Each structure stands twice: as structure tokens, then as C-alpha cells.
Amino acid sequence: MIAVSRFWHDARVRGGLIQVALVLAVIGFILWIGNNTVQNLQARGIRVGFNFLDRSARFPISESLLPYTPQDSFLWAYLVGLTNTLWISLLAIVGATILGLGVGLAGRSDHPLLRGLAGGYVAVMRNLPLIVQLLFWYALATTAFPAPREAWQPLPGVFLSQRGIFIPSLPILTLLLPLTAAVLAFRLLPRLRWLGAAAVFAAGVALFGGPPDIPEQRGFSFAGGTRLSPEFTALMLGLVLYTAAFIGEIIRGGIDAVARGQWEAGRALGLTDRVTLRQIILPQALRIIIPPLTSQYLSTVKNTTLALAVGYPELGLVVNTVVNQTGQAIESLVIMLGVFLTISLSVSLLMNWYNARMAIVTR
Known part of the structure; x- marks a missing residue:
């Protein structure tokens, strides 16, 4: 005992x-x-069980990057939904990061009007639920624009109507090769980064690309070009504008956390504030910005499931349709949980790797 x-x-x-x-x-x-x-x-x-994945789905998907017909299997329908989720997540993250950078810099501007506009934008966007913003943009996209025959044309080849936004399109390879060359020019030409990259991209499109596919009005719709549906437009606007408000505050806080002596040191060296910000302040601020920015990227991926409210066929909408048709709720939700867990862990690993690269190594 x-x-x-x-x-x-x-x-x-x-x-x-x-x-x-x-x-x-x-x-x-x-x-x-x-x-x-x-x-x-x-x-x-x-x-x-998962035997139902081989059966024919027999339901349409309104828009997708991958080819799809109702005769395809449930498994292929899941892959189509997953591709849409990854695509909208990537576009929303890139767009929100670019807009958030502008909002963050405007929020610490010396111009009172610009600073006030940035502060008002952040206050409004952060305090309105994302689902409300998505519904607002969807209602605006489907009611504010005119019918196709009276479509607005703000730019040549660009049409705004209730059926969506129609823009000229180029083949993917036509854009991919010049874009790759532009990235290389940006890295190899430090004195002419943006100008050199833009020139290389324009030259690549002119050399390798054919004429763009211009949309044309035919009957009650348009033919040719690329169509941005009201669902896609509403989802993109909502995600980008909402997430950019949080990213803007993260960037502003990260820049403000860098000691003011770094700005004074840059000025003492004869550097302009723009060069000081790009070469001295931002590299230090990134060590503070990256961890909360990772959380925002993860939230953006998860927020794509709200596309169900506007009818964009991402993975959540496809899963909901499959459950209604087959009753395989447990299996479908397990697939959805596994997919989002994998995406979230992949984003976390990528951002943690980048964070480790930006960390100060002490010896």
C-alpha cells in the first residue's frame, strides 16, 4: 500500500x-x-461508405475551371468544387493583400483626408458581417446593372449587365509565358524592376499571344471573352474588401512597430521616404506582420464557404447538393473537413516557412 x-x-x-x-x-x-x-x-x-463517389452526379454546376457535365461522377464534382474553392481563395488573398497594403499605408499617411478615408473604410468593413456584405454585393450585381441589350460599356470590349461582367480574354499560355518572363525581369533588373517587368510582359504578349477574344452582344447575352458571373463578382468583392480591412490594420501596425529611428537613419543617408519604406522599414515590419497575416489568409480560405449564400459553386455548395441527392452526409462532411484541414495546414506551412526565412538569425 x-x-x-x-x-x-x-x-x-x-x-x-x-x-x-x-x-x-x-x-x-x-x-x-x-x-x-x-x-x-x-x-x-x-x-x-464512399461507393457513391463512382456514381453519376446528375446535377449541373453553373461555372467551373475544369470541364464538367452532369454525367460525371460525384468524385469529379467534388474536384470541380475544390478547384473553384482554391481559385477563389487565391484571387481573394492576392487582391486583399494588394488592397490591404494600400489601406495600411494610407492609414499612416500625413494627409488627414487620406488617413480619415482609410480609417473609415476599416471601421465600416470590420464591423459589417461578411455574409451581409456578400448579400449586398450580390443584390447590387443582379439589380443595379441593366439588361444585356442595354449593357454599360465603360471600356472597349468590357460590358456590365445583369448577366455578369464580360471582359476580353487571352489563352492561359499567352499570359503564363510573358508573366514568367516579367517575374524574371523583375528579379534580374533591380534598377528597372516595375518598368522592366511591364515592358517584358507587354513584349511577350505581343510576340507569343494571338488577338484577344473580345465579347460581342448576341441576342439576350454575349458571346466570346470571359464572363464574370454575378455570384463570382459578389463573392470576390465581399472577400477582398472585407479581408483587406484586417490586412490593412495588420500592415499599419507592423510598420508603426518599427522604431522611428529607422526612418531617421534612412533620411540621414539621403534616402527618400519611399525608398526607406521599401528597403528598410518593410523588411523589418514583415517579421511582425507575417504571423497575424497567416491567420487572415486561413480565415479567407474558410470564409469561401459563405459562397453558399450567393450561389457560387465552391466545395461547400457542391457538398450540400451531394448530401441532398444521396443522403451521404457523414461521408461528404468528412471529405469537406479533410480538404479544408489540408488546405489550412498547407497555407500555415508555407507562411511559417516564409516567416522563418524573414527571421533574424543570431549567432
Whole structure:
């Protein structure tokens, strides 16, 4: 008894036993829930498993990057939804980062009007729920624009109508090759970064690209070009404008956290404020900016599930449609959970790697 008492009063042993007991209890609870779920589904005549993925989906998807027909399988429908989710996430992150940088710099401007506009934008966007903003932009895109025959044409080849925004398009390879060359020029021409990159990109499009596909009005719609649907437009506007407000505050706070002596040192060297910001302040501020920026990127990916409110066919909408057609709710949600967990972990690993590269190494 004395040995048992000493054994139990050892804090490390007692803590280990308690943790093992908790783990076993959690595993037992999960198994109990899973067994009850399977029995209830079988009682309702719903077969458990992923065999349904090979069956024909038999429902349309309004827009997708990958080719899709209702005769394709449920698995392919999931891949189409996943591709849409990744595409909208990438565009929203890039757009919100660029706009957020502008908002953050404007928020610390010496011009009172510019600073006030940035502060008002941040206050409004951060205090309005994202779902409300998505519904507002969707209502605006479907009601404020005219019918296709009276479509607005703000620029040559660009049409705004209730059916969406139609813009000229170029083949992907036509843009990919010049864009790659422009990135290389940006890296290799330090004195002419933006000008050189723009010149290389324009020359690449002129050399390798054919004529752009210009949309033309035909009947009650348009033919040719690229169509940005009202659902896509509303989702992009909502995500970018909402996320940019948070990113702007993160960037402003990161810049303000750098000691003011760094600005004075740049001026003492004869550098302009713009060069000081780009070459001295931002590299130091990134070490403060990256961790909260990672959280915003993860939130942006998760917020794409709100596309269900405006009808954009990302993964969440596809999963909801599959569940309604097959009743395989558990399997579909497990797939969705696994996909978003994988995306979130991948974004975290990428940003953590970049954060480690920007960290100050002390020896």
C-alpha cells in the first residue's frame, strides 16, 4: 500500500495516467457515436461508405475551371468544387493583400483626408458581417446593372449587365509565358524592376499571344471573352474588401512597430521616404506582420464557404447538393473537413516557412 501511495503521489505518473484515461475516454466516445450513427443510417436504408463517389452526379454546376457535365461522377464534382474553392481563395488573398497594403499605408499617411478615408473604410468593413456584405454585393450585381441589350460599356470590349461582367480574354499560355518572363525581369533588373517587368510582359504578349477574344452582344447575352458571373463578382468583392480591412490594420501596425529611428537613419543617408519604406522599414515590419497575416489568409480560405449564400459553386455548395441527392452526409462532411484541414495546414506551412526565412538569425 505504501508503494502504491508513493506511486500515485508522483506528479508525473499521476499526470500520465490521467492523460491516458482521457484519451481512452475520447476514443470510446467517438466509437460509440460512430456506431450509433452507422446503426441509425442503416435503419433508414442509407448505406454507409464512399461507393457513391463512382456514381453519376446528375446535377449541373453553373461555372467551373475544369470541364464538367452532369454525367460525371460525384468524385469529379467534388474536384470541380475544390478547384473553384482554391481559385477563389487565391484571387481573394492576392487582391486583399494588394488592397490591404494600400489601406495600411494610407492609414499612416500625413494627409488627414487620406488617413480619415482609410480609417473609415476599416471601421465600416470590420464591423459589417461578411455574409451581409456578400448579400449586398450580390443584390447590387443582379439589380443595379441593366439588361444585356442595354449593357454599360465603360471600356472597349468590357460590358456590365445583369448577366455578369464580360471582359476580353487571352489563352492561359499567352499570359503564363510573358508573366514568367516579367517575374524574371523583375528579379534580374533591380534598377528597372516595375518598368522592366511591364515592358517584358507587354513584349511577350505581343510576340507569343494571338488577338484577344473580345465579347460581342448576341441576342439576350454575349458571346466570346470571359464572363464574370454575378455570384463570382459578389463573392470576390465581399472577400477582398472585407479581408483587406484586417490586412490593412495588420500592415499599419507592423510598420508603426518599427522604431522611428529607422526612418531617421534612412533620411540621414539621403534616402527618400519611399525608398526607406521599401528597403528598410518593410523588411523589418514583415517579421511582425507575417504571423497575424497567416491567420487572415486561413480565415479567407474558410470564409469561401459563405459562397453558399450567393450561389457560387465552391466545395461547400457542391457538398450540400451531394448530401441532398444521396443522403451521404457523414461521408461528404468528412471529405469537406479533410480538404479544408489540408488546405489550412498547407497555407500555415508555407507562411511559417516564409516567416522563418524573414527571421533574424543570431549567432
